[in-house]
Amino acid sequence: MEFFRFSRDIPFMKYAVYFNVISLLTFLIAVGALATKGLHYGIDFTGGTVAELRYAQPADMTQARAAIESLKTGEAVVQHFGTPQDVLVRLPLVPGVTNAQMSDNLFKAVCGTRTLADSKNACGEGAERIELKRVEFVGPQVGRELFENGALALLLVVAGIMIYLAVRFEWRFAVSAIIANLHDIIIILGLFAIFGWEFNLPVLAGVLAILGYSVNESVVIADRVRENFHKMRKASVDHVIDNAITSTISRTIITHGSTQIMVLSMLFFGGETLHYFALALTIGILFGIYSSVLVMAPLVRWLGTSRENLVHATEKPKDALEAEKILP
Numbered sequence: 001m002e003f004f005r006f007s008r009d010i011p012f013m014k015y016a017v018y019f020n021v022i023s024l025l026t027f028l029i030a031v032g033a034l035a036t037k038g039l040h041y042g043i044d045f046t047g048g049t050v051a052e053l054r055y056a057q058p059a060d061m062t063q064a065r066a067a068i069e070s071l072k073t074g075e076a077v078v079q080h081f082g083t084p085q086d087v088l089v090r091l092p093l094v095p096g097v098t099n100a101q102m103s104d105n106l107f108k109a110v111c112g113t114r115t116l117a118d119s120k121n122a123c124g125e126g127a128e129r130i131e132l133k134r135v136e137f138v139g140p141q142v143g144r145e146l147f148e149n150g151a152l153a154l155l156l157v158v159a160g161i162m163i164y165l166a167v168r169f170e171w172r173f174a175v176s177a178i179i180a181n182l183h184d185i186i187i188i189l190g191l192f193a194i195f196g197w198e199f200n201l202p203v204l205a206g207v208l209a210i211l212g213y214s215v216n217e218s219v220v221i222a223d224r225v226r227e228n229f230h231k232m233r234k235a236s237v238d239h240v241i242d243n244a245i246t247s248t249i250s251r252t253i254i255t256h257g258s259t260q261i262m263v264l265s266m267l268f269f270g271g272e273t274l275h276y277f278a279l280a281l282t283i284g285i286l287f288g289i290y291s292s293v294l295v296m297a298p299l300v301r302w303l304g305t306s307r308e309n310l311v312h313a314t315e316k317p318k319d320a321l322e323a324e325k326i327l328p
Helices: 012-036 061-069 099-111 140-168 171-195 201-231 237-247 249-269 271-302 318-326
Strands: 048-055 077-081 083-092 130-138
Touching: 012 171, 012 237, 012 271, 048 099, 061 077, 061 083, 061 099, 077 271, 083 099, 099 130, 140 171, 140 201, 171 201, 171 271, 201 237, 201 249, 201 271, 237 249, 237 271, 249 271
Parallel strands: none
Antiparallel strands: 048 083, 048 130, 077 083
8 A cells, every 4th residue: 555656766865964963963962861860760660659549539630639749758640540530649759758657648648638438448428438449669679670670671672673683684784773773762761861751661661662663664674675686786775775765655654654643642642641651652653763764774875785785696687587487
């Protein structure tokens, strides 16, 4: 299926230097932000208290946030959790305050003047009833282990992608694709550092998803480049790469456009629970398209990829094979 057809190849390689200078500057800004400001880690990594509240009626989030802020625990997260009646509260670690004390303080602040109900985990009656469904404590050691395991998962994904591309294509494609994918990841993390967005486990899952998603676009372009080297035997390397990118533009627009629509629906309508996860995916998809076309492809050329690298000397040209079929 093609919605867009081009009568001639777009000369991407002609302007590759300019695009890569922009990429380098963006990359350096992201690295600088990570080095100076760092990531704003969520409770998943730093540790803290997570509580789930169930309201009899749709919760008044303004009132709930005001009650939580009265605890003066620092930055807290109060968000809907599934339904308008369910509220998820995340509180950071407070020195000298145990998990049990934090749970009691939280419940008293939320209940306010409501009287205790039939159990110590509920207060109020009828429409004003509030129930404390669960309380979980994430210690700093657990948060550290989660961070280390997440970083290990990221390294394993990168190594797996490099091995796959090196086996399927050639080491130049593997190196180029990994540089392009890491370019996306660093920019995502840099934006989270610049704007102080919370970096938690869902965001880490989004980053890992983007690694796999971005490499898919790189594989499509690399496969078309290899195919063109077989078919366009008299064309230059720049012409081969330009044709490969141009011929896949329609597929790129359809695939990434439909995916982006779904991700944007999560971003705008998924609530605070999915907000940063969808935000990481949105940034990653946009930069994934850019890096596959304007970072990976030029690197493949600059690393010295040629027809000899991909077309074995023993292979006969297509016109020679056709001639053999004609001869008796």
